[in-house]
Amino acid sequence: SQQGEEDPQALSIQEGENATMNCSYKTSINNLQWYRQNSGRGLVHLILIRSNEREKHSGRLRVTLDTSKKSSSLLITASRAADTASYFCATRYSSASKIIFGSGTRLSIRP
Amino acid sequence: GAVVSQHPSRVICKSGTSVKIECRSLDFQATTMFWYRQFPKQSLMLMATSNEGSKATYEQGVEKDKFLINHASLTLSTLTVTSAHPEDSSFYICSARGDRGPLAEAFFGQGTRLTVV
Numbered sequence: 462s463q464q465g466e467e468d469p470q471a472l473s474i475q476e477g478e479n480a481t482m483n484c485s486y487k488t489s490i491n492n493l494q495w496y497r498q499n500s501g502r503g504l505v506h507l508i509l510i511r512s513n514e515r516e517k518h519s520g521r522l523r524v525t526l527d528t529s530k531k532s533s534s535l536l537i538t539a540s541r542a543a544d545t546a547s548y549f550c551a552t553r554y555s556s557a558s559k560i561i562f563g564s565g566t567r568l569s570i571r572p
Numbered sequence: 573g574a575v576v577s578q579h580p581s582r583v584i585c586k587s588g589t590s591v592k593i594e595c596r597s598l599d600f601q602a603t604t605m606f607w608y609r610q611f612p613k614q615s616l617m618l619m620a621t622s623n624e625g626s627k628a629t630y631e632q633g634v635e636k637d638k639f640l641i642n643h644a645s646l647t648l649s650t651l652t653v654t655s656a657h658p659e660d661s662s663f664y665i666c667s668a669r670g671d672r673g674p675l676a677e678a679f680f681g682q683g684t685r686l687t688v689v
Binding site for chain 2: 501502503504506509534549553558559560561562563564565567
């Protein structure tokens with residue numbers, strides 16, 4: 462499969478709680494990006510973390526990268542109803558120019 | 573950030589006809605463009621990579637004669653779905669990338685929802 466794996470596939474939490482999504486990939490990467498996609502719409506770029514970085518923050522988002530384990534996590538703190546969407550990690554591999562997407566996590570925030 | 577425009581955003585066509593989708597980089601020169609397909613509740617699957625002026629490289633399992641890609645200029649790539657069938661109904665998204673610096677990152681179009689009836 463060309464995809465990385467994400468878990469969980471689906472996550473439902475109460476508004477205000479934190480949401481954590483994980484992504485694993487297969488080979489060496491240049492960078493890893495996280496995207497959000499609302500149902501039936503285009504992608505919204507959230508954050509990019511380079512292979513030499515371990516953690517990055519943007520507002521309520523925190524991304525970590527562990528290249529030794531070939532994994533990344535996205536933490537959304539103090540979740541809001543508007544965070545309901547699908548979240549995808551995407552990796553740009555060192556050996557190729559293409560960007561490959563993970564399988565995605567469907568996040569639902571309960572009011 | 574850089575802007576990638578994809579057109580049309582939505583198209584319905586009859587089975588057996590061909591549909592062309594355009595992807596334009598509006599404020600940078602895109603040396604490489606990528607085409608993805610997304611079925612409902614699934615992730616984006618890379619279909620092909622195209623470099624300006626050369627033939628596209630297709631991913632395994634993607635029929636190059638069915639999905640014609642043309643990248644004739646540094647700002648435009650087109651995907652033509654030939655002899656479309658209902659199973660080709662999907663969300664198609666393009667991505668464009670420059671060749672260095674901040675523009676080495678890829679930017680995505682807003683997608684085209686194709687429905688074949």
